[in-house]
Amino acid sequence: MAITRRQVLRTTGSGLIAAAAARYLPAGSAHAQAGAKTLVFGGSIPMSGASAETGQNVLFGYRAAIKKINEDLGGVKIGNETYKLDVKMFDDASDPSRATTLIQRQVDEGINYFLGSFGSNIVLPSCAITERARRPMVQAGAGSDLVFTQKRKYVFGVFPRASLQFETSADFLKSLTPAVKRVAFIYTNDAFSKFQAEGGKKALEDKGMSVADMIQLPAQVSDVSTVLSSIRANPPDVLICCVHDDAAILIARQMVSTGTNVNLLYQTLGPQTEAYRQALGNYANGVVTQAYWSEGAAFKGSYFGTAKDFADYYRKNFDRPLTYHMASGAACILAYVEAMKNAGSIAPEDVRDALAKLDFKCFYGHIRFTADGDGDPKLLGPLIVQNQSGKVEVVFPEEAAAAKAVYPVPSWKDRA
Amino acid sequence: MVALQTLIDGLILGGVFSLAAVGFSLIFGVLGIVNLTHGIFVVAGAYIALLLWSGLGLDPLVGIPVIMVVLFATGYVYQRTIIQWATERATVVASLLVTFGVALVMRNILQLIFSSDIRSISPSYSFVSFSLGDLRIDAVRVAGLTTSLVLLTVLTLFLSRTSFGRMIRATAQQPLAAGLSGINVPHVYGLTFALGAAFAGASGAVIGIVAPFSPATEAIWTLNAFVVVVLGGVGSPAGALLGGLLLGVINTMTAQYIGPSFTNATMFLVLVLMLLVRPQGLMGNAFGESR
Numbered sequence: 203m204a205i206t207r208r209q210v211l212r213t214t215g216s217g218l219i220a221a222a223a224a225r226y227l228p229a230g231s232a233h234a235q236a237g238a239k240t241l242v243f244g245g246s247i248p249m250s251g252a253s254a255e256t257g258q259n260v261l262f263g264y265r266a267a268i269k270k271i272n273e274d275l276g277g278v279k280i281g282n283e284t285y286k287l288d289v290k291m292f293d294d295a296s297d298p299s300r301a302t303t304l305i306q307r308q309v310d311e312g313i314n315y316f317l318g319s320f321g322s323n324i325v326l327p328s329c330a331i332t333e334r335a336r337r338p339m340v341q342a343g344a345g346s347d348l349v350f351t352q353k354r355k356y357v358f359g360v361f362p363r364a365s366l367q368f369e370t371s372a373d374f375l376k377s378l379t380p381a382v383k384r385v386a387f388i389y390t391n392d393a394f395s396k397f398q399a400e401g402g403k404k405a406l407e408d409k410g411m412s413v414a415d416m417i418q419l420p421a422q423v424s425d426v427s428t429v430l431s432s433i434r435a436n437p438p439d440v441l442i443c444c445v446h447d448d449a450a451i452l453i454a455r456q457m458v459s460t461g462t463n464v465n466l467l468y469q470t471l472g473p474q475t476e477a478y479r480q481a482l483g484n485y486a487n488g489v490v491t492q493a494y495w496s497e498g499a500a501f502k503g504s505y506f507g508t509a510k511d512f513a514d515y516y517r518k519n520f521d522r523p524l525t526y527h528m529a530s531g532a533a534c535i536l537a538y539v540e541a542m543k544n545a546g547s548i549a550p551e552d553v554r555d556a557l558a559k560l561d562f563k564c565f566y567g568h569i570r571f572t573a574d575g576d577g578d579p580k581l582l583g584p585l586i587v588q589n590q591s592g593k594v595e596v597v598f599p600e601e602a603a604a605a606k607a608v609y610p611v612p613s614w615k616d617r618a
Numbered sequence: 619m620v621a622l623q624t625l626i627d628g629l630i631l632g633g634v635f636s637l638a639a640v641g642f643s644l645i646f647g648v649l650g651i652v653n654l655t656h657g658i659f660v661v662a663g664a665y666i667a668l669l670l671w672s673g674l675g676l677d678p679l680v681g682i683p684v685i686m687v688v689l690f691a692t693g694y695v696y697q698r699t700i701i702q703w704a705t706e707r708a709t710v711v712a713s714l715l716v717t718f719g720v721a722l723v724m725r726n727i728l729q730l731i732f733s734s735d736i737r738s739i740s741p742s743y744s745f746v747s748f749s750l751g752d753l754r755i756d757a758v759r760v761a762g763l764t765t766s767l768v769l770l771t772v773l774t775l776f777l778s779r780t781s782f783g784r785m786i787r788a789t790a791q792q793p794l795a796a797g798l799s800g801i802n803v804p805h806v807y808g809l810t811f812a813l814g815a816a817f818a819g820a821s822g823a824v825i826g827i828v829a830p831f832s833p834a835t836e837a838i839w840t841l842n843a844f845v846v847v848v849l850g851g852v853g854s855p856a857g858a859l860l861g862g863l864l865l866g867v868i869n870t871m872t873a874q875y876i877g878p879s880f881t882n883a884t885m886f887l888v889l890v891l892m893l894l895v896r897p898q899g900l901m902g903n904a905f906g907e908s909r
Contacts, residue, residue, distance in 0.1 A: 248734075249734065250725070250726065250729050250734050250833065250834065251834045252832075252834045254729070254733075254734030254735070254832070254834065255734060255735040255832075258734065258735075391879050417878060418877065418878060418879040419878045419879055420878070420879050420880075420881055420882045420883075422838060422882065424631075424829060424838065424842075424869075425627070425631050425829075425869060425870070425873075426878075427627035427630075427631070427759075427870065428624055428627055428870045428873040428874045428878065429873060429878050431620065431623050431627070431754070431874075434754065435620070447736055448736050448830045448835075451736060451738060451830040452829055452830055455738070455740075455744070455745070455829075455830075458745040459744065459745045459746065459747050459756045459759075460747050460754050461747050461754060475735075475736070476735070477735050477736040477737065477738070477830070480737075480738070480740075481736075481738035481740060481830060482740075483740060485745065614745070618745070
């Protein structure tokens, strides 16, 4: 019997489609690989560009949780099936437009569960795509209120939204002696920092502190000498910087070199990183920041055990220095897995509903989301930490504190 | 007093901008190439300074000659191969795309080698400042400004007093006549590009001690160089100095009297006005009517 050209094309085409399906069939469809089914988490993350350092920190957190669940726990049982986990994250180069292209492609390829990038400017357009596709996204990189106040149902964050991140900070500043009377904010004009500073101003004013200045910088900062001149002319008790890592280093360095002293420098992002401590050396001592997790915290639960156990596991398996971002990234994976177990299903809609109802304790803390999808501020608000003698110590809230806050801090020249 | 402090801050910042832009200006003036790899040379200079400082304990400013030699060699090879191929086979405009593409590749290579983490160089004088009455001056930035002025003066003397400088000027003004006079024009183009790369690398050492850097920051330094050249004019160290100082003062004055968030907006407003009113820049094209 003669084989027609059409038959050849049909057979070849079906073969190619079958091969592609075996390669790319994602997540919930649980492609079988030698008997094991795999749940695939997709997304983009800054592995290059301005947010790369923190982006990679979050990525290492994702990897740590995947490694633990696959290699130590033998996968995860959902319903009657046991699944391995896999993560397919692409480099978005800290570029929102590249991120949206990558996310759309993954949605088209059938990825059902998404993890977040780092930076509200990237997550905002990305989560609009996953929301439209009705695929859940659990993320540890976007705190902007815009992520959580636009009636999205499929986006969850393991932090409170930016405007609610200062509740603990306000209590901390209120607890200091001598009393903090005047506070100044420096913030960059980006989707996260602006909301955080405005939320911070409100939280502080509600506690009776006066916010003397709200100084807005452009998103890219190359010099703050003029701003520091005005700070020196009228120094506040506490200077709060809601900026990203590079700007935090620039501000702190210029404060030291121009002798701009305040009773307390509080920078929400930056001091957590190794780069900050290397750039500032001893001058990093006394600087206060936020941490959404600390290895000294009394959190514990299934999977990793205690916070200290997570830190030990991470250091044993990875070289990149540990920051709270790794813990946040790992918490995203645990939240997904726990939600899937509770749902007994891997269907995206069921997983979304289970995430909304999630109430579970682990090494990261007590994970529960608000109705808008951000972390419950009472449970997932930041710890206040301070660099003291080269170590990062939790100084507030009191029940989690490992050290007493140094306030007022010595002048820069006494920290050399 | 506030105005004086702002002016001093602006001039100090501008000195760094000037040095970072002079290589771009020279290459633009002589070869007619908008070198979008410029920021890569700046950041590469910062990374070499970091290696010398952390590995050998060599002060970044003392390490400048080493950095300049490395980038001079790199720049020469780059111009005589990739850029020359592109401009010979297409047009000078093709170099715009080529340098853009190479910048993307180089940014990723830098990231592979040094990671994407933010780096800083903190020599012993990084955090020193001195006071003149109520004025506060950041020593490390003054060191940067001084280095910039010294290097720009050296470049000016080099271009005006040496036979090689005359060859560069002759090639920039009339490449055909220069060739007919026995000057090896492609070689001079290569050396000029190399000189531009060397000065960009030197500015990287200065920038490394005043600001954090990573492979991603290269784009900012290309952009700043472009603005400086539009303001000051093409091809001369004096134009780069004027443009850089002006950009620095515009930055700090805007931050002080309008608002820190408007610095970039003002910078680009001035850029647009300059292109409308005096597109050749304040000092004009150093190489006259040839282009």
